[in-house]
Amino acid sequence: MPQTSKIINLWIIIGITILNAVGMTIVLPLFPFLLEKYVPAKDVALVMSALVSVFAVSTFFAAPVFGALSDRYGRKPILIVSLLGSVVGYILLGVGGALWILFLGRIIDGLTAGNQSALFAYITDSTEPEERGKWFGYLGGAIGIGFMIGPAIGGLFGSESITLPFFITAGITMVSTLCIAQFVPESLPVEKRTTHLTLQNFNTFSHFKDVFSLKEARALLVMGAFFYIGLNIWQFNASIFFKDVFLWGPSYIGGVFVLVGICDILSRVVLLPQLLKKWSEHTIGIVGLCGLFIGLGLIFLSSYIPSMYLIIAAVAFIVLGEGLFDPSYNARLSMSVDDTMQGQLQGTNQSLQALYHVIVPLGAAAIYTYSHGAVFAVAAVLMVGGLVLFAKLKTKNA
Numbered sequence: 269m270p271q272t273s274k275i276i277n278l279w280i281i282i283g284i285t286i287l288n289a290v291g292m293t294i295v296l297p298l299f300p301f302l303l304e305k306y307v308p309a310k311d312v313a314l315v316m317s318a319l320v321s322v323f324a325v326s327t328f329f330a331a332p333v334f335g336a337l338s339d340r341y342g343r344k345p346i347l348i349v350s351l352l353g354s355v356v357g358y359i360l361l362g363v364g365g366a367l368w369i370l371f372l373g374r375i376i377d378g379l380t381a382g383n384q385s386a387l388f389a390y391i392t393d394s395t396e397p398e399e400r401g402k403w404f405g406y407l408g409g410a411i412g413i414g415f416m417i418g419p420a421i422g423g424l425f426g427s428e429s430i431t432l433p434f435f436i437t438a439g440i441t442m443v444s445t446l447c448i449a450q451f452v453p454e455s456l457p458v459e460k461r462t463t464h465l466t467l468q469n470f471n472t473f474s475h476f477k478d479v480f481s482l483k484e485a486r487a488l489l490v491m492g493a494f495f496y497i498g499l500n501i502w503q504f505n506a507s508i509f510f511k512d513v514f515l516w517g518p519s520y521i522g523g524v525f526v527l528v529g530i531c532d533i534l535s536r537v538v539l540l541p542q543l544l545k546k547w548s549e550h551t552i553g554i555v556g557l558c559g560l561f562i563g564l565g566l567i568f569l570s571s572y573i574p575s576m577y578l579i580i581a582a583v584a585f586i587v588l589g590e591g592l593f594d595p596s597y598n599a600r601l602s603m604s605v606d607d608t609m610q611g612q613l614q615g616t617n618q619s620l621q622a623l624y625h626v627i628v629p630l631g632a633a634a635i636y637t638y639s640h641g642a643v644f645a646v647a648a649v650l651m652v653g654g655l656v657l658f659a660k661l662k663t664k665n666a
Contacts (some may be wrong), residue, residue, distance in 0.1 A: 274394050278403060280451055281390055282410045284444050288383065289414020291440035294422035294433045295361070296628045301430050307366045315367070319374050320625070326378025327622035332475035335615020339462045339608055340469070342454045343393065346386045346611070353380025355438045362434030363492040381622075384613035392602040392610045393455035400602055404595035412532035416568040460607040472619065478609075479616045485604040487661060489620065492597060494654030495557070496621055500628040501647040502564060502586060505636055513571055513640055514579070525578070528587050534554040535591025543592070550661070553596035557580070557655040559589025564648035571641025598663075 299319065303312045338346040357377030360369050391403050425433045468474045480486045510516045510524065543552050563585030570578040605613045635643040 277453060277455070278380075278391065278394055280447070281387065284447055284452070285387060285407055285410040285442045286414045286417075287440055287447075289411045290418045290421065291354075291358075291444070293413075293415050293418025294437045294440075295358070297419050298426045298430060298433055300432075301426065302361070302364070302370075305364070305430070306370070317629070319370065319497040322371055323381075324376045324622040324625040325380040326375050327381040328619045329472045330379045331381060331385055331618040331622065332472050332612065332615040333470055334380070335611040335613070335618070336385050336469050336475055337465075338389055338456070338615075340465050342456045342461065343386045343390045343611070344448065344452060344454045347383055347390075347448050347452075348445055350380045350383040350386065351441055351448070353377055354383070355445065356587070358438035358441065358630075362431045362438065363413050363453075364431065378495055378615035378622075381618070385611060386616045387604070388598060388614045388617075389610040390455045392614075393607070397599070397603050401552070401595045401598035402541050402544055404598045405540040405591070408591065408595055409533050409537035412536065416526070416529040416533075423475075432507050456607075456610075462608050468522045475612055475616055476619075479605070479613055482605060484661075485601070485613060488597070488601050488604055489617065491654055491657040491661070492601070492617070493620065494650045495560075495597065495622070495656065496624050497594065497628055498560070498564065498647040498650035498654065499590060500524070500624050501632045501643055501650075502567070503634055504629050505643055508636070509571075509640055509644075510579075511565070512572055524583060527580070527583050531584055531587035532591050535588040536595060539588070540595060542591055549596040549599055550658075553593050553600070553658055554655065554664075556589045556591070556593025556652055557658060558597065559585045559592065561589075561648050561651040561655065563587075563589060564644050564651060565574050567644040568641045568648060571639075571644070597658075611655070 299316055300312050301314050303319075307315050322637050334346050334350065357373040357380075360373030360376070364370060385464035387407065388404070391407060392400060395403050421436070422433045424490045425436060480489070506524070507521055510521050514520075540552070543555075547555075566578050566585065570582065600611065601613065601617065632643050632646075635646060
């Protein structure tokens with residue numbers, strides 16, 4: 269495929285990613301209000317946690333399978349099936365009528381959650397190794413743009429009807445599906461696909477065994493656990509920390525997350541491509557982890573010295589650090605296996621992240637109850653562990 273066509277296809281994927289992120293985040297602010305139709309107010313938080321967990325558990329089991337299937341049949345059909353599953357899930361949430369229907373919608377969406385691994389594999393198929401960090405950065409920036417737009421749209425339409433945004437999201441996701449079917453060519457050539465399919469391909473744990481048997485992939489995934497768990501601690505606890513320690517309301521907390529979105533886009537779309545011209549991805553990854561450690565340390569400090577300036581600095585360091593490390597990490601991870609295992613690798617990575625989404629809130633909540641600041645100290649220590657492991661990895665040129 270000519271280079272110009274590849275670049276056009278990559279930008280189409282970036283555009284579709286923005287649509288997907290807008291659609292997904294439209295409904296995020298509305299779950300508590302939707303659940304009030306089905307359970308007493310005192311049970312909303314518990315049921316919402318259960319909905320998040322059932323989606324994450326479903327994704328944990330399904331993502332490696334879909335990743336492996338994309339290695340066999342190509343990225344495009346897996347993207348289409350995954351997005352159609354999301355369409356069905358959102359429609360069920362909108363239709364509702366009973367609590368079990370809401371859970372069914374989340375289970376279907378989770379069991380077909382192969383879109384992220386297929387998108388990352390598509391970028392890998394379509395780029396040279398030295399270009400991947402930049403394009404993974406653009407992909408993350410596209411998600412950041414969607415995360416800024418989606419909640420605003422959800423709040424606007426949700427004030428008219430609590431179920432309308434779920435149908436709008438289903439419509440946006442369906443448009444994304446049609447765009448992929450019509451405009452996006454397959455990225456994985458037949459000669460680079462795995463050649464057979466057995467029952468083992470549907471065994472989630474066999475994919476873990478295959479990927480973890482590879483030394484470099486195993487080292488990167490173990491290192492990635494330190495990063496993702498530390499990052500999830502920040503993401504899951506930030507809002508309640510600002511509420512409890514700084515006594516901020518929704519407007520102030522919303523302002524913080526606008527800052528998060530701006531910093532995320534700046535780091536991935538503007539700063540990262542410029543740094544890649546001067547530094548290696550390995551060096552940029554180390555800088556990103558250092559930024560994360562400093563930012564989390566400042567959040568911990570703010571629990572003793574409540575200062576808005578500390579929070580602004582902390583958010584900037586955390587989000588800029590994440591924006592520099594995450595694409596560099598994913599680019600390095602993509603080079604740890606050959607072309608025939610990209611989907612399987614990305615599916616395993618997505619599955620592990622789903623597992624962290626189940627475990628981290630429970631562990632972090634226990635620590636937070638003991639000390640509001642200590643949970644961010646734990647996250648900072650995890651980043652130091654990740655930094656040590658990442659720094660010890662040999663560069664590809666070594």
